[in-house]
Amino acid sequence: MRKQLLILSALFISVTVFGQKNELKTAEKAIKANDFVAATTALNKAEGLIANADQKTTAKFYYLKGKALYQNGSENADILKVGEAFNKLIDYEKETKQKYTNEFGALLNKLISSVAEKASSDYSLASETKEPADYMNAAKKFHQVYSLSPRDTSFLDNAALIYYFGKDYETSKKLYQKLLDLNYTGITTIYKATNKEDGKDITFNDKKAMDLQVKLGLAENPREEAKDSRREFIFKNLAQDYSVLENYSKALEVIAEGRKEFPKSYSLLIDEANVYYKLGDNNKFKERLEEAITLNPTDPTLYYNVGVMNMDQGKIDEAINYFDKAIELKPDYADAYNNIGAAMIEKVNPIIEEMNKSLSDFDKYDKLQAKQFEIYKQAVPFYEKAYEIDATNISVIQTLMGLYENLEMTEKLKAIRAVYDELKG
The missing domain is CATH 3.30.1490 (Dna Ligase; domain 1)
Incomplete structure (x- = not known):
């Protein structure tokens, strides 16, 4: 019985080998006739038998599969599958005997150059039109170049970024994650x-x-x-993909991982602050901005934003100090002047509340009103400076109109009202 089983087994192997070679011959004839559908059908039948094939037959299978997918360079060819097939043969022959590598290597280089050229051309067009569809065309081609030549990781980096421009955030994040998994740095x-x-x-x-x-x-x-490492920006861009997709917890996770590797990264710190802002966590937003100031003490926007957070928390004097620092760094910072004025007027609120309680006590009411108007007088120069820098800000103009009217500054009120009417006209 055992002898019979061995004979059956040997017979099965012979039939398998015969089947492989028969299908490969069919595929080869079909490729020569440019009948790539028939070639693919034959190769699909052979693929299930290839596990037991010898080196020569296996290499021949990979070669014919690559040729069938390549379709003599037809535009209908699936570039990603072609690249996978070509590289599979080349990798296989590295471990065995090289017969088809030179031919596929030459075709592969030609294909890489062609697709890379098209990718650059499509990206140039997208840079002009700013259309997501044009960015997507470029991104797909850069992705194809990487598929054809996985050693050229910079093309994967390009594809990830351009998919982001094309608003395909899901694909962008997958490619950025792959770059991190590959320990890609971009240092060249x-x-x-x-x-x-x-x-x-x-x-x-x-x-x-x-x-x-x-x-x-x-x-x-x-x-x-x-060229400097790209790794910090990969963490940043991956976090931005997650943030746009509103997966804020994952965005914070990526940023935390990035900050472990780049603890002094100002860019990642600002991104972390922005995620907390989107989450409505103003305390952590403010904390990260204050930390950012220690890394970049000359950025006026940081001081301005911390000032805004202090205003929201009712810390008026602290807010004014931060706005002052922003102006020191950027003397034409109109919003900072505007917010100093607004912060000063915030101080009027408790006075107005007290006035409303003292409507029958005329002396007290008048004294409180005098304090109110004194604060208004202090706020006026800041709003005027904001208006001087930006004479089209309707909000500033309206505030000045109210202040001038309360302080009975008739001439200034008349002039600013004319400006208001012209802008609204």
Whole structure:
């Protein structure tokens, strides 16, 4: 019985091998006849039998599959599948015997150059139109280049960013996550030299090519420039994808991971602050802005935003101090002048409440009103400065009209009202 089983097993292997070779011959004939549908059908039948094939047959299968998908370079070819098939053969022959690698390598390089050129052209168009559909065309092609050449990770980086511009945040975040999983940094060395003929800089693919041009006397001033790591921005952009998709907890998780790697990242800190703002957590928003000030003490916007948070929390004097600092750093900061005026007027609220309780006590009422108007007088110069910087801000103009009317500043009221009427007219 055992002997019979062995004979059956041997017979099965013979039938399998015969089936493989028969389907491969069918596929090969179909490819030569440009009948890629028939070739694919035959290869699909052979694929289930390939696990037990020898090296020669397996390589032949991968080769024919790549050719069938490539379709002689037809525009109907699925670039992603072509790239996967080509690279699968090349990787397989690295471990065995190389027979088809050179042919596929040449086709692959041609395909990479063609698709990369189209990707750059589509991106140039998208940069002009700003249309999401145009960005998507470019993103897909950059993604295709990466699929054709997985070693060129920068194309995956480009695709992730351009998918974001195209508003495909789901694909963008998947690609950014893949970049992090691959430990991609984007650190590269750029080789440059100056063309002796026209004095313009030339960028070379490698040092050998640059040195050759210098040696031939065609270029001078050879130099190497290192591109900074992209990893910090990958964390940032991935968090932005999650934020746009309103997955704020995941955005904060990504930022926290990024800040562990880049603890002094001002950019990630600001993004974290913005996520807390979107969540309505003003306390943490303010905390992150105050932390950001320690990293970048010359950014007036930070002081302004912390001032706004202090105003919201009723800390008027603290708010004014932050607005003052913003103006010190940016003397034409109209919003900061406006908010100092607004913060001062906030101080009037308890006085007005007391006035409403003292309607029958005329002396007390008049004294309180005098305090009210004194605060208004202090606020006027700040609103006037805001108006001087931006004479089209209706809100500032309306506030000045109210202040001038309360303070009986008739001439100024008449002039600002004319401006208001003209803007509204």
